[in-house]
Amino acid sequence: MTNRSGRVEVDDAADAQLGASFASGEAAALSEVYERWGGLVYGLASKAVGRSDADDVTQQVFVSAWQSRHRYRPEEAPLGAWLVGITRHRIADHFGRRHRTHEVPSDPDVLRANLGERPATNGLTAERVDQLLVLWEELERIGDPQRRIMVLAFFEDMTHAQIAEELSLPLGTVKSYISRTLRRMRSRLEGEHEHAS
């Protein structure tokens, strides 16, 4: 099966509609939101804190998202970006807590699961993890086709020409989306840096 690009058509309109029903507190919306973004939140959390703690972080993210759904403003950000923002805060809390307690998992299963996760994060510091989450929040914010282009360029290692062919877009358009997105991401990182210092 050809699935070179991890082919997933992200439907911005459907996402927006889901965001609106979530904000209005429709009971069924939470499970749909979880279906749509649970994998992303869990994947980010696994990368940041290891797989065993990712369960707790994922749970916290969706519970607090639901509890504060009235604070979600669909017109300000897509729901995916808002959720990644919450994920970022929960992960920062997690690092803060671990730092304070110097907690080391003693359960061999937990330890092994965490160790297994390490190569992926490559020993990223809490600060780098935070920066990475900022970039993911931005990816969720920009929508398609920009998001798709970035995924193909950076996660699928496709050349700009290959992306243009894949998405039937002019090469110049692909290049300008990539440079524009990189500029946005750079300013986000700089902004966060100034904010933190």
Added chain:
Amino acid sequence: MSTHLDVDDLALVATGEASEVQREHVDACAQCRTEVGSFEQVTELLALGGPVSAHPPAHVWEAIQAEVDGTPAPAGSAWESRRRHREVGRQAGRSLGWKLLGAAAVGAGAMWMAVSLGSADEPTGPVVATADLDALESSVEPASAEVVERDGRRLLRVDTSSLPEVQDGYLQVWLLNGDASGMVTVGALSRSGEEFELPEGLSTNTFGTVDVSVEHYDGNPAHSGESLWRGAITST
């Protein structure tokens, strides 16, 4: 020396796609090199991050649901509840969402293509294909599968005499192509007689082998290699 590059070109240089002329200029120009360096912070971080989607274990959703319903989760923390749910089988199929999650997974090796419809109390339609599933492990009895048509949909039904208890994992139904070089996930099997709707474009001629494997909650979407049953689909 040539003129400075504009900011868009500098960003593109950081992606490794620049013309010879642009590269030469950046090599020679400290100011542009600094700019490229600031973009490389972004590109390196993206490269480090990689694709991140993973398939969360079923107990995470159960814990969320319990908490938002106001009922406490089975054992407080997610980790604790994972232990409670070790004898999976029946738990895994409960939340419908799982089968769709993989489809949202950027970079996942296989797509989740079908939605479990639960066990069928509905009347079955005509059987269009069947498969005898050989037991590949001594712990299980041979089983069978059939493709039935109902309301213009094709449903894959997997019948087993009993399901084994799975330690820290669940049973996954797949369709494999001839040499098993390609495979499609169909859904998590939680009870005997469970039905899965097959997507319209999916050919059971190309993907002609039913396989049921034991998968673990390791977030890895690929086949574990631990198959319990397998058998070729034959049209009736």
